[in-house]
Amino acid sequence: MSRYRYPPIPESEVTPWELFEQRRRFLKRGAALAVAAAAPGLLFTPPARAWQATLARQLEGELPSRSLADGEALTDVKDATTYNNFYEFGTRKSDPEVYAHRLVTAPWSVAIEGEVEKAGTFALEDVLAGQDLEERIYRLRCVEAWSMVIPWIGFPLAELLKRHAPTSRARYVVFESILDPDNLRGQRRSIIEWPYREALRIDEAMHPLTLMAVGMYGERMPNQNGAPIRLVVPWKYGFKSIKSVVKIRLVEEQPTTSWIDQNPEEYGFYANVNPEVDHPRWSQARERRIGENGRRETLMFNGYADEVAELYAGMDLNKHF
């Protein structure tokens, strides 16, 4: 398999060094000023580092890369960044790319709470610190019967959860996306209940395939794909892979999700990719691979049955769809 070449970034889009430096200086001075103005106690704590700097360092050099898409060709990065479902920006596939600049990602923090011993709200740079990033090439199958192959960059969700020491009562993990109707035009209409909520069973969350992704195609995550940090669960329909995560809550009882609340007949808790269980209104047996003509057969658990089928042993997947 030939190595994927990242499309070159045109010279015109590169920020001139002077501007970049100016901005750094401006930020540093601003930070210094803020520190000086703050209470004397603050002078002894270092100014907050932006997560962008932490991530930029982590993205330097060659990351370990694993393809878990059977060598299938990567989706064109242009398609992967212009054909998106991210209703916070609007319901058309082109809306997220058009309105993505309105998403405010700095500063960013993630609240980790509920059934964990180390609960709190953590700056993204602290969430990222110490995590070994890697590239994972996964198929992504949308419930709307289209699919892509994406080279994500991230780390296993399990690594994050372990740090916060889930208690024995932690049986489910609930995720919440950002809520910011001032900037996210889609949230001004209640198409679904905002903020967007998703959830996994704890064993699904701890599974080594389950990623917290902070980048794709070698770069940090574009806003329209769920910047700065999102979930990726490759054997489930795409809507499970919640974007722009601000809260992770561990709970004892099975929670509901935004899509279940929107239409419980059509969206179940598990939402595992399954060609044999159709969506009530359309078939799930085949999928359109973006960039290809015709249709592909959809694979059980999106092709990850060997890794995850045992999680659902003995369950009636027609009932637990």
Add this chain to the structure above:
Amino acid sequence: MPDASQRILAFRLLVLLAGSLPAVWLAWQWYFGDLGAVPAEAVVHFTGRTGLILLLVTIAFSPAFRLTGWVGIMIARRQIGLWAFFWLVAHMLAWMGLDQFWDWPWIRREMVDLPYIRYGAAALLLLVPLALTSFRRMQKAMGYTAWHWLHRLVYVAAALGVTHLWILTRADYRMPMLFAAALAVLTVFRVGDALLGGKRDA
């Protein structure tokens, strides 16, 4: 000053030109690759929406004529109706060819299994006799009363088309609601007109 028939012909040509604009737009977008990541899907959506919009416009012509009395509306009606039919046939062909890649077993299976495909197919089927009898000679041969009764099928076809769109919509019902509301208003007008206006036909 050109005589009346010449002016009508010129007007018809103008409508023809205007009616072909969506096709020009679509061809332009296709040619320059502006239809996004999934051009096939964009074409299927565009043809379907344009067809349904024009179908509702055709239905709106009769009340518009009643309100304004401008005869141009009635001269343009058949053409716009035929454009609607053209776009809906294009919609079906785009779905079969661009979307399903002429995979006949699957096309058949989807037509059997999926209600929204059935509603869409039924709508198009109902429009076939309307398109075939849209010419003045047919209108005369059938007699006006029979012709008008037959052409009321356009309301049924439009309702099936809106249902088709409604079923396949995911979460955001703004567009199908707009279409449904427009059709409801037009239907109320039609029924109200028939009840109040007696035997007048339009």
